[in-house]
Amino acid sequence: MRVDFGGDEEFNAPIDKVRSFVMDIKEVASCIPDSSNFSRTDANHFTMSIEPGLGVVKGSLPLHCSLESKGKDNYTYTIEGKGLGSEVSVTLSLNLYEKGNSTGIKWESSINIKGIMGGIGEAVIRKITQEYVEKIIANARQKINEG
Template identity: 25%
Template sequence: MQLSFSGQEQVPAPPAMVWAFVSDPQRVAACLPGVQDVRVVGERELEVGVPLQAGLLRGTLKARVHIEPDENAGQVRVRISGGGLGSSLDVTALSAVVDQGNGTTRLDWQGAATLGGPLAKMGGKAIEPRVHAMIARTFSNMSAAIARGDRLA
């Protein structure tokens, strides 16, 4: 099953603050809704567990998240791959970091996901709005955290 998504998020902070935030996987991980068991495993890499419930399927999807900020290109690429419950998930997302010129930043994001196995079969099209909402919530959470100047202890 193929899914695509796109959106936009206004961040009430300058691009330098956005770049500092997206370059720190722990700070990004704190913005992922519904994610459990977050573990930083590399400079730009996380392992996460996401509890799933779709029809009769219940369990945890384990995934590896790669965050690739490229300030020179003005974009952040995120790759997610994982599986669980006999299903697979592969996501590639790209966000342009756009300086609004007034101390704010716009994130224009888009991506594609491929679901395989029972999750795709049982969840069908009902999964698409859930995936889109989860991604939109991640960007919204990031915007709010950047605006607050969240720091990790």
């Protein structure tokens, strides 16, 4: 099952500050809800675990994540996980741009899910991932504002 999302978010901070945040994989990882066991492999790779927000799929899903810069202020996070009878693959593309004294981020994500979680149904998966993404954005906004 594939679910695609996108959006345009404004952060009340200069682009340098937002850029630093986006490139700091530990900071970004800390925005992911119900995550644990963060471990940095190198500057652009890390592993972590998440607990999927589904009552039925209990347990921890280990993830391998990477950050790739694709030109000025274009970044892509790739996340892959296998476990709990499921395979998850996420691509998140971020495009930063100046917006007066603030910074805008245009983002697109593509989520592919196979196995048990993939069989749950598009409407349910879409709603779960939408709520997940909203939490990540809210957490990032709070951290950028605090930082």
